[in-house]
Amino acid sequence: xxSISHPCIIKLYAINDLKFFETKRPLSSxxxxxxGFLPPCDMVMSYCSGGDLFDMASKNNxxxxxxxxxxxxxxxxxxxxxxNLIIHRDLKLENVLLKLPLEQILAMKDAPLFKRQxxxxxxxxxxxxxxxxxxxxxxxCGSEDYVSPEILMGLPYDGRLSDAWALGVILYALxxxxxxxxxxxxxxxxxxxxxxxxxxRIARYEWRWxxxxxxxxxxxxxxxxxxxxxxxxxxxxxxxxSQSTYVKTVISELKF
Numbered sequence: 001x002x003s004i005s006h007p008c009i010i011k012l013y014a015i016n017d018l019k020f021f022e023t024k025r026p027l028s029s030x031x032x033x034x035x036g037f038l039p040p041c042d043m044v045m046s047y048c049s050g051g052d053l054f055d056m057a058s059k060n061n062x063x064x065x066x067x068x069x070x071x072x073x074x075x076x077x078x079x080x081x082x083x084n085l086i087i088h089r090d091l092k093l094e095n096v097l098l099k100l101p102l103e104q105i106l107a108m109k110d111a112p113l114f115k116r117q118x119x120x121x122x123x124x125x126x127x128x129x130x131x132x133x134x135x136x137x138x139x140x141c142g143s144e145d146y147v148s149p150e151i152l153m154g155l156p157y158d159g160r161l162s163d164a165w166a167l168g169v170i171l172y173a174l175x176x177x178x179x180x181x182x183x184x185x186x187x188x189x190x191x192x193x194x195x196x197x198x199x200x201r202i203a204r205y206e207w208r209w210x211x212x213x214x215x216x217x218x219x220x221x222x223x224x225x226x227x228x229x230x231x232x233x234x235x236x237x238x239x240x241x242s243q244s245t246y247v248k249t250v251i252s253e254l255k256f
């Protein structure tokens with residue numbers, strides 16, 4: 001975070017630079033006052049008063065234009081990271097932070113400031129990694145609902161394509177008000193077989209449209225999801241996502 005700077009990525013302003021004495025005793029056995037005791041680490045980061053996207057989306061019926069704007073900004077931030085060979089590896093609704101409460105965002109939609117103010121910041125870089133151009137990762141990490149099949153199955157994976165998979169999950173969740181690999185609602189399920197686990201459905205690329213099944217107005221958004229939640233050899237990378245109509249039309253209007 002100290003080495004990167006983008007409007008749609010959380011800012012790290014300061015961090016406690018305390019020096020600790022090394023000891024052979026495990027951290028779990030140390031007590032306050034011991035040499036080598038590790039106190040809580042204080043970090044000063046940018047403040048996002050709107051909370052996280054999961055909370056906002058689950059409590060409110062977000063308008064389509066706002067979903068599109070949020071996803072476009074998230075794509076911008078991820079494109080910046082991938083251009084700098086940084087993978088996030090924990091993209092999810094909870095890690096997308098809103099700069100302002102929903103009421104303020106809705107109120108400023110038609111104001112000139114709206115196109116000059118970023119609405120989100122991507123946070124939680126605990127699993128991020130700086131990679132080499134052709135590096136394949138092997139560490140299994142991420143949140144189960146958002147993890148790509150190749151990570152789930154323990155295969156070497158391209159972290160950038162796994163991030164793209166997670167972007168597809170996020171966009172699907174915004175559009176459908178549910179995660180793509182959750183069990184289908186009873187009205188949309190055509191089988192009486194025992195429900196498979198989330199991991200099983202992810203490994204089999206087993207997802208479908210429910211709410212937007214016959215919606216022709218969201219084809220641009222659906223196109224992204226349909227090119228992200230697929231096998232890695234067919235999956236769009238962040239650059240193709242950024243060139244999609246759904247994203248490009250928004251980015252072209254922003255002034256930050």
